[in-house]
Amino acid sequence: MNMYEVARPLRSAAIGVVIAAALAGCGSGATDSGVFTRANRQDAQAAMNALQNSNIPFTLITVTRASLSAPATCEVHLESRNPTTFKVYLFWFPYIGPASYAWLSMTIDKDSSRDKFHLGTTLSALPGGSLSPNGRAVLPWTKDFDVPLAQYGPEQAEKGKQVLMAHAGNVFSKPTAKCQVLTNGYLRLAPSP
Numbered sequence: 001m002n003m004y005e006v007a008r009p010l011r012s013a014a015i016g017v018v019i020a021a022a023l024a025g026c027g028s029g030a031t032d033s034g035v036f037t038r039a040n041r042q043d044a045q046a047a048m049n050a051l052q053n054s055n056i057p058f059t060l061i062t063v064t065r066a067s068l069s070a071p072a073t074c075e076v077h078l079e080s081r082n083p084t085t086f087k088v089y090l091f092w093f094p095y096i097g098p099a100s101y102a103w104l105s106m107t108i109d110k111d112s113s114r115d116k117f118h119l120g121t122t123l124s125a126l127p128g129g130s131l132s133p134n135g136r137a138v139l140p141w142t143k144d145f146d147v148p149l150a151q152y153g154p155e156q157a158e159k160g161k162q163v164l165m166a167h168a169g170n171v172f173s174k175p176t177a178k179c180q181v182l183t184n185g186y187l188r189l190a191p192s193p
Contacts, residue, residue, distance in 0.1 A: 032192040035175040036078065041189055043084045044076050044177065047108040048187040054112070057185025059119065060090070063102050064181065068095035073164065074179040076189065077171040085109045088179065088187070089171040091164045094124050095148055101160065103167045120167060124149060124160075 031037050036044070051057070064070060069092060077087045088106040100121040107116040149156055178190035 031175070032177070034177045036177045036192070037175075040078055040084075040175060041177065041192065043110065044078075044086050045189050046110050047084075047086055047112075048076075048088070048179070048189075050110060050112040051106075051108065051115075052186055056106075056117070056187075059104065060181050060185040060187075063090075063092055063104070063119075067092035067099060067102060069093060071181055072160075074181060074187070074190075075168075075171045076177045076179050077173065078175040079107060083109055083111075083114075085114075087169065087171050089168055090181070091167070093149065093160050093164075100124065101163045103164075105167065105169070105171075122163060 032041075060071075071090045072093050073089065073091045075089045077089070079085045079087045086108055088104075088108060090104045092102045094100055094102075100123050102119070102121045105118045105120075109115070149160070177192070179187050180190050181187060
């Protein structure tokens with residue numbers, strides 16, 4: 001038996017192992033750490049792609065500019081399997097005091113005619129500054145008008161977290177995946193961890 005006759009079965013066996021391993025990872029049954037399957041990821045991205053010709057990209061860009069910061073969270077939750085429906089939740093912390101917290105909740109699927117959207121805002125709660133007559137906002141050009149919220153430390157961070165969670169619903173429960181807002185306002189799933 002020569003060297004080529006021995007190498008051929010070994011090479012065939014190695015190729016078989018590589019193909020089997022690749023197929024095992026490609027099935028729709030394998031899940032990532034958020035318990036999203038490959039099929040879930042494809043369906044979620046298709047549903048987010050369907051938003052590209054709507055006003056959602058413009059809205060995402062506008063809210064991001066008004067907040068002076070990128071969304072603090074962008075989360076996609078598999079809401080229903082039949083039909084495959086996803087809840088997408090984005091939340092922005094304001095950079096400076098008198099700006100508002102903002103969030104966008106969307107229920108989407110491949111058929112955009114069934115999509116639902118809710119854009120909400122609430123003023124930030126600040127530890128100082130002159131308040132407006134209704135007590136809901138800091139008056140422009142007063143003590144806290146241009147102070148970044150991050151300078152108020154852990155107490156302010158906890159207030160922000162409470163606002164974020166108050167409007168999130170079940171979006172952080174599995175199956176879930178992170179998403180990203182691109183500079184053109186399009187949404188895409190973050191790479192699987």
